[in-house]
Amino acid sequence: MIEIHEKVCIGCEKCVKVCPVDAIFMEEKIAKLEQELCISCGACVTACPVDAIEPVLKACRANSAEYSGVWVFAEQHGNVCRPTGPELLGKARELADELGEELCAVILGDDVEDLCDELAAYGAEKVYMVQDEKLSNYNTEAYTTALISLISKYKPSVFIMGATHLGRDLAPSVAGHLGLGLTADCTGLSITEVEGCKVLLQTRPAFGGNVMADIICPNTRPQMATVRPHVMQPLEPDHDRKAEIIEEKVKIASDSIKTEILEIMEPEETGEISVEEADVVITGGRGVGGDEGFDRLRELAKLLGGTVGCSRPIVEDDIMPKSHQVGQSGKTISPELDIVCGVSGAVQHRVGIRGSKYIIAINKDPKAPIFEMADFGIVGDINKIVPLLIERLKEKSC
């Protein structure tokens, strides 16, 4: 909820301008809020130059004392750990230390015992494991049941998952069933104190990345969030570190499973690094001009040890597979370096690359919106720039 202190308001109207839902209006030179429209986004709180607007927080419920432990969901596919597990353990180590609580990993699957040592090496003190043939492939109902059982029994205070397709399917299912607050696709996590309680502060982009929001779930436990892949750093693995392994049996009734996979369509293993996991991505758009242009981008990617991504029209024209599409209806990437070629920079594309450390844009149109977010931009023709760049990089590496 948002409160406006009318006596402090100086009538500058900044809040009126920033409100995304037009919930604030001026009455006799004082800002008034129409609660009915307010979405509590807090844009006005930030905009107010005189602190006349304040969010009103709810207090923590006492029962939070019963919950302890920072849990990380360790995703596996084909009995291989996904990178999000180690990444999140790295961040969760800090959170656990600050809370003075245990760091635990949770792994579900069939025959996944071997993966526990890896999770220990990345920092888990305990690993909760459920093994069942119904968990060998991901299934929403079976995974939800297993996690809800573990949570209800062991009562962790924090539970985080990767914001992968799997995580974004599973987390809201778990939170929905338990009636928990849940924050999606976070890019930052820390501990903060609210009314004397240590709570998880979850930072995430909203409105297509134009706004960052700090969110807490003060009343529900565990505090749940999904975290964008490739944003957190794993610890150096230490294979001498051992974890206590707690194997739980969970009853997963066949009747509770309503879905059945008929066919798995996975692209052949090309040995290519996926766009989400790559440190260098060369993204091509409509300006690249077809297969030949993309061959050149692949050459550039190879030189830099990276991979090629693309905008949506490139997938529609069948030049690149969907798995390489970057953006709102494609993948969210966060490489060290993203060289964006011939992409105009529509908002649906930009939301996918915001996490990149360095963005280099090459476009012949100086007004292309992509330049607004570039660390380095070249106004010019790709057909000239890219070959030159390849040449120079080859010279350098000799």
Added chain:
Amino acid sequence: MRFIVCVKQVPDTTEVEVDEETGTIIREGVPSVLNAFDEFALNLAVELKEKSDENIEIVALSMGPPQAKEALTKCLAIGADRAILLTDRVFAGADTWATAVTLGRAIKKIGDADVVFMGQEASDGNTAQVGPEVAAHMGIPQLTFVTEVDSVNSDHVVCKKETDEGFVSIKCELPSMIACMHTPGFEPRIPNIREIMKAKRKTYEEWNHEDLGGEPSEYGLDGSESVVIRTYSPPPKGEGIIVDDEPETAVNRLIQFFEDEGIL
């Protein structure tokens, strides 16, 4: 059979701009549109209805301020048979959980839903949580990241959905919740004049919290479990260097930039 399609009216994000001074979004004069994935979901539902021999009713459902009627009017023109707007001051400020509670209750009140269609995510909040939370609230199975619906009959649906590794073809018992996202090349239906006129005669209703039952405190901000305590503009990236020069010079400067920043 009955399909319920949940649609949200969102700001047209392609036109959203950030206030240089405050770093927040300027919404003045920014039009609202039907969330693109929701429009896709509705198109899928309408197509399935046209292809099916069964008698299918499509209900478009939205929670939002009174203006969201526009979005529903559009849904009726595209092919929904009936539209319901959940609008009430107590619904304001809802997080995904409270939204799911509200939609879930409305879906139960409408009754006999075979498929609840949703968008994969809304372009304003980008949470992708409301669909699965509605499914949880209703106790029905969910399919997310759905790009195609191959077939539907009164007891199951077969869909293609995107996974982290590729795609799967998956069969799901009904009733179920299906969260849809675009397939490449999707062109939304543009209703013609006749369809727009016909839409005016279709049933449009508005429901408030009394229609849904329960306490006002279960809805909106009071019913929410996540609390936004601060919003701000993303940390500035710093002014980028833009080079508009001969290709050779430009590439040399880029190489220099890589060296200065220690990138390569």
